[in-house]
Structures are given as C-alpha cells and as structure tokens.
Amino acid sequence: MSDIPMHESGNVRKAWGRITAWLERNDPEAFAALGGPGSETAIGEAELLMGLELPGEMRQWLLTNDLDAGRQPDGRSCLVALGCETVLPSGHLLLGLTDIQRVHLSRMGLEEMQPSADPEYPFWRREWVPIAAERDGLYGTFLDTLSGTVGTWAEAHGPEEGVYASLFAFLQETADQLEGASSGDWRGPGKTAGPRNLDPRPEDEPVRLWARANGYLVNDRGRIPGTIREAYEASRR
Structure with a gap:
C-alpha cells in the first residue's frame, strides 16, 4: 500500500x-x-x-468508482474504449482502470520505441498514470505517482508537470467548474504556467516534409507518429 496519508484519500472521496x-x-x-x-x-x-x-488517494478513488468495472472493450475500440463522457469541462474522458492501463502501456511503448531526444525530459515516464484523455490518447491528464502532482500531455509539445498539486486538487477544480464556481488556485507550487515547447529536431524535418507532401497530417513540433516514420523509411528503400 502507498504511504500517502489517509486524510488525503478522504479529500479525494469528498471531491469525487x-x-x-x-x-x-x-x-x-x-x-x-x-x-x-x-x-x-x-x-x-x-x-x-x-x-x-498507485498512491493511496488514487486507490480510494478507484475503489469508490471504477468507471470500467464489469466492462470490456471490443476489438474495434479506440485506445480510450470506455472513458466516461461529459464529466470533465476540458472535454477529455475520465478513465477507469481498463483505459488507464491501455493508455499507460501505449504511451510507455511509444517512449521505448522512440526515446525522447533529451532523457531528462521524456515524453512519458513509467510513474505517470493517465486519469483522463481523448479517444486517441494524444492529449490527456496524468497523475505522477511519485510526487502526487497532476500534469498534462499533448502530442504537439512536451508534457507539463505539476499543473495541479494533487489528485484531490484536480477533482476539486473539476467540481468547481461543474458547479460554476472556482474556489482557488489548484496549480502545483513552483511550476511553470505554460507547456514546455520543444524545438523540432533537425533530423525530423525531412520526415515532416515527406509526410506533408504525401497527405499525412503531422505537427510542427513533438513526436512524429511511428506509422509515419515507418512509411517514410519504406519510401526510401
């Protein structure tokens, strides 16, 4: 079991x-x-x-409501197969345990197949657990199981850590927005206000140019999807 104090778990239950x-x-x-x-x-x-x-506060949240309890995705599902809609004002889907695992393993697999240029700032860390995401898993919110803070990720730029001070803060702010009020600044202490933009790597530019010329959608920054990189390499053989 996690060493996070149980009063934090109580806060999570109250916010939820x-x-x-x-x-x-x-x-x-x-x-x-x-x-x-x-x-x-x-x-x-x-x-x-x-x-x-998983930290104690996340365990308590999942034990109260696992959004995926008793449900299984079918073979044609998107990466986020069972997420709960219309809960988060951001429009992202709140994840249950099945989708948490699917998104985590997908993000971890991408990081292992295409390691970030700067190992100090990877696109994903094993200790990050997704708690909300879009259907394709390219945008979402994660809990850092080591620090207890909540951050966000997006395909176009690097992850932003410490957006919320805790899972409780994230759920409390969500409740505030649903109720049409804001009761405080829930950001984590000492964190940057905006996302960390990553300059494109020079070696990726030929891949981006080829992708656009061949009808693929690719961002100016961030990770190039593996399928595009594979198609580019195949075109050069």
Whole structure:
C-alpha cells in the first residue's frame, strides 16, 4: 500500500462526491455510466502490468468508482474504449482502470520505441498514470505517482508537470467548474504556467516534409507518429 496519508484519500472521496452529486442532479445518463466500486484485486493486477504502485488517494478513488468495472472493450475500440463522457469541462474522458492501463502501456511503448531526444525530459515516464484523455490518447491528464502532482500531455509539445498539486486538487477544480464556481488556485507550487515547447529536431524535418507532401497530417513540433516514420523509411528503400 502507498504511504500517502489517509486524510488525503478522504479529500479525494469528498471531491469525487461533489462531482457525482452534480451529475446525479444534472446528467443522470453520465451518472449511471460511472460504474460500480473497484476491487483491490483488479488494482493490484493493474499495478503489476504497469510496473508501478498507485498512491493511496488514487486507490480510494478507484475503489469508490471504477468507471470500467464489469466492462470490456471490443476489438474495434479506440485506445480510450470506455472513458466516461461529459464529466470533465476540458472535454477529455475520465478513465477507469481498463483505459488507464491501455493508455499507460501505449504511451510507455511509444517512449521505448522512440526515446525522447533529451532523457531528462521524456515524453512519458513509467510513474505517470493517465486519469483522463481523448479517444486517441494524444492529449490527456496524468497523475505522477511519485510526487502526487497532476500534469498534462499533448502530442504537439512536451508534457507539463505539476499543473495541479494533487489528485484531490484536480477533482476539486473539476467540481468547481461543474458547479460554476472556482474556489482557488489548484496549480502545483513552483511550476511553470505554460507547456514546455520543444524545438523540432533537425533530423525530423525531412520526415515532416515527406509526410506533408504525401497527405499525412503531422505537427510542427513533438513526436512524429511511428506509422509515419515507418512509411517514410519504406519510401526510401
């Protein structure tokens, strides 16, 4: 079990309770899709698969409501197969345990196949656990299991760490926005206000030029998707 104090877990339950109460009053369909309680067994299996330990506050949240409890994605699903819609004002889907594992393993696999140019600032770390994302997994929000802070990632630029001081802060701000009020600044201390933009690597420019000339969509910055890089290499053979 994590060493995070249990009073932090209590805060998470209270913040999550505000969100579920709002949904029950204003969006019964989303409330009905929140899923049932999670299980210690499922959480333990997920930890083994991802190679990390979830903090106590995240365990308490998942044990209260695992959005994916009793559900399995089909073979044609997007990366985020079961995410709960209409909960987050950002438009991202809140993730249950199944989608958390799917997105984490996908991001970790990308980092291992295409390591970041600067190892001090990787695009993904094993200790980061996604908690919200878009269907394709290219944008989302993660919990740093070591520091307890919450950050964001986007395909076009590097991740931004410490956007929220904790999972409690993230859920509290979400509840504030749903209720139409803001009760404070929930950002983590001493963090930058904006995302860390990464300059494009010179060796990637030929790949970007080829991709655009051949009808692929590719960003000016950030990681070039593996499928595009593979197609580029194949065209040169």
